[in-house]
Amino acid sequence: MRPGLEPERRDAARNRELLLRAARELIEECGADGLTMGTLAQRAGVGKGTVFRRFGSRAGLMMTLLSDAEAHFQGRFMFGPPPLGPGAPPLERLIAFGEERIAWVLEFGELARAADVSAYNRFDVPAAVLWHRHLEMLLREAGVTTDPWLMATSLSAVLEPERILHAVRVHHIAPERLAASWRELVSRVVRGA
Amino acid sequence: MRPGLEPERRDAARNRELLLRAARELIEECGADGLTMGTLAQRAGVGKGTVFRRFGSRAGLMMTLLSDAEAHFQGRFMFGPPPLGPGAPPLERLIAFGEERIAWVLEFGELARAADVSAYNRFDVPAAVLWHRHLEMLLREAGVTTDPWLMATSLSAVLEPERILHAVRVHHIAPERLAASWRELVSRVVRGA
DNA sequence: GATCAAAACGGACTGCGGTCCGCTTCTATT
DNA sequence: AATAGAAGCGGACCGCAGTCCGTTTTGATC
The missing domain is CATH 1.10.10.60 (Homeodomain-like)
Structure with a gap:
């Protein structure tokens, strides 16, 4: 720390x-x-x-409080067992990433929202950059050749805590339904490659 | 008004x-x-x-200032000429919607960010609901049958002002590149149907 | 034109995140 | 143990969004 x-x-x-x-x-x-x-x-x-x-700042405090959970999650998708960690085919890893991220947001999302630095550079905190790079890498491995960087940006947007919490808490969408939609989305993105 | x-x-x-x-x-x-x-x-x-x-509130003021531009945009995608308005095939309308929305964000995005009510219900303002419904309808027309509501949510996330402005202003992504990525994304989503 | 209730007004006030700066407490050095 | 200066401390202070409530304006009614 x-x-x-x-x-x-x-x-x-x-x-x-x-x-x-x-x-x-x-x-x-x-x-x-x-x-x-x-x-x-x-x-x-x-x-x-x-x-x-x-x-x-207040956001900095929240990030400190989150850092354990964050480090744990990062360890799992970078070094942990497949399908989240290395070893599985990229599409399966993408699917697992989204599923696990949704579960993570449901557990720590309120904190994550509070940790968002208001302003533009909320996307440039180390954790967000790491997630983005991970998605980009998986997309490349899965054969997405047209602008994987921006495609990773789009997929990151889909997994934003604010939206996920809104869907679950306000619209009472079941987490499993979110996961299913993520599977569908990412499958189509990759299969179109 | x-x-x-x-x-x-x-x-x-x-x-x-x-x-x-x-x-x-x-x-x-x-x-x-x-x-x-x-x-x-x-x-x-x-x-x-x-x-x-x-x-x-401050956000309410910003929304009032935006309402003209917003109404104009809404009129164009609901009643205007194709491919943005009715008459074109749904995929083309989806593509046009994203392209126009990106341009709109580049013009009014700062205001739109300031108009975001901090809190959960930022996605429930009338304009956001309308955009969401429009996307959902186009997805259905394009043959997306598996959870078009959530798929529209995901596509809305991709077009959020905050992300678009960040990409353009911080990462110096050309708007045309954003539009190309949107075309790619939405084509794959629809073609997978 | 006088009357009156409802609507609108204004600015003091609250609570918040964040800053500043004079004072205190530590620790390395002798 | 004495010392010095760096690191840390605390709380008064600032600017902001948003609230409250006594006062003023308005326009319908007579």
Whole structure:
């Protein structure tokens, strides 16, 4: 989490733990949208400035809270067992990627939404870039030769947390139906190649 | 714009014109993101409460500013000449819809982003619902029988202003390349039917 | 023209994310 | 143990969207 060689000062480390613990508690109680930076500071017993020094912004805090789940997911599709991980045919990996991503969004989506940096560069956070590259690679392997980069962009758009949560929570679409639609979409994209 | 039968009071009408004029000026000068409700009130010479009474929220104001362009676009794909309007084969209409929508986003996208109600129901504003229904209808006509509703959702996701603007402004993707990718995507989706 | 209720007005106020800067606490060095 | 300066701290402060409510304007009725 902190890649730097120089160690963290003891008070800083203690405050970070305090803040993360308090943040998880607050999210448990009020949901991610109900967490405010002021309340968090108060609950953790530190000043508001400390919260922002640690995490930069509200979105940064949410990204930190997500990073475990994110790293786990990344590990699975990059190094884990097929069909999500390497070893399966690309179309099957694409299908598995979407299915797993939908499940992931249903579990962590609220946090993921809160972690979206408002502004343009929400698509340039490392995790999003990695997902995009992964999709692009699978498309290439599956024989999609016409602009796989943009095609990966389109597929990423389909899997956005905001849309998925909206479909499930507002329109009561069953997750399995989302997965089926994803299978259909990605099959047609690849088969047309 | 105001569908009610009961007419608007004179002062209210005058202030609305004042506000719309001032808003357009400010957006000209500072961009949509640079417009603040306080500045707008000041520029128009009214109180801040009046601004919110008129438009409900910042997003509501932006939607009002967009409504002309939106109505024009809607008229074109519903009643205008083919291939965008009725008369052409569905695949051609789908292709034309995406192409025109990309062009529309490049012209009005900043406003459209500012008009997005933060929260879940951004997809349930009338214009978004109409676009979605239109896509779904074209998909059905083109022979897509497996869950056209969700397929239309996916295609809508691909055309979101935020992504398109990001691709063009940050990654310097040429609009024509976006259009080509859309053609490819939608052709494959339909041909797989 | 006087009257009056409803509609609209305006600006002080709240709560939020985020910044700033003088003060405190740590740790490396001697 | 003394010291120095870097790292961290805290909370007053800012600008913003949005709310509230006492005051003013409007236009239908008489």
